[in-house]
Amino acid sequence: MRNEDLARAVRLREEGQGEQARQLLVELARRHPDDAEVAYQAAWAHDVLGLEAEAVPHYERALAGEGLSDADRLGAFTGFGSTLRVLGRHAEALETFERGLKEFPGDGALRTFMAMALHNAGRSAEAVTTLLQVVAESDRAGGYARAIAYYAEHLDETV
Structure with a gap:
C-alpha cells in the first residue's frame, strides 16, 4: 500500500495537483515517520506549494534516514539548503x-x-x-x- 500511495502522490504532484499530493504525503509521513523516501517527497510537495517552513521537518527526516537513492539524496540536500535560504x-x-x-x-x-x-x-x-x-x-x-x-x-x- 505504501508504494502505491507514494507513486500516486508523486504522479499527482507531477500532474500539477500539488495540494492533493501534499495531503496524501502528509498522511504517508504520519504513518511512516522513519521512511526517508516518503519524507523527501513530502518535503518536495510542500516546497512546490511555497510552504517552505512546513517542508523543513520533512527534509530533516529525509536526510537523517536511510533508503534514498543518490539522486534523491542530492535533491534533498539541494532542496533543503534552498528552502533554508529562502527562509532567511x-x-x-x-x-x-x-x-x-x-x-x-x-x-x-x-x-x-x-x-x-x-x-x-x-x-x-x-x-x-x-x-x-x-x-x-x-x-x-x-x-x-x-x-x-x-x-x-x-x-x-x-x-
Whole structure:
C-alpha cells in the first residue's frame, strides 16, 4: 500500500495537483515517520506549494534516514539548503550545502544554490568565485574556461 500511495502522490504532484499530493504525503509521513523516501517527497510537495517552513521537518527526516537513492539524496540536500535560504536561515543553508558537497563533491547545481546562500550571508565575493568555478567547469564556458577559472581565484585582480 505504501508504494502505491507514494507513486500516486508523486504522479499527482507531477500532474500539477500539488495540494492533493501534499495531503496524501502528509498522511504517508504520519504513518511512516522513519521512511526517508516518503519524507523527501513530502518535503518536495510542500516546497512546490511555497510552504517552505512546513517542508523543513520533512527534509530533516529525509536526510537523517536511510533508503534514498543518490539522486534523491542530492535533491534533498539541494532542496533543503534552498528552502533554508529562502527562509532567511543562511548559516543553516550553508551548513546543509557543505554537508551535501561532502557527499556530492563538485555538483554544479548544489554549488550554484550555495552561491546564492553565500551572497545572502554577505559573502558575495565567495558567491561570485563559486559561480565562476561552476561556469569554468561546465560546457558553457566555450574557449574561456581557463580565463574564467583563473579569475575565479583572482577575482579582485585588476591592472
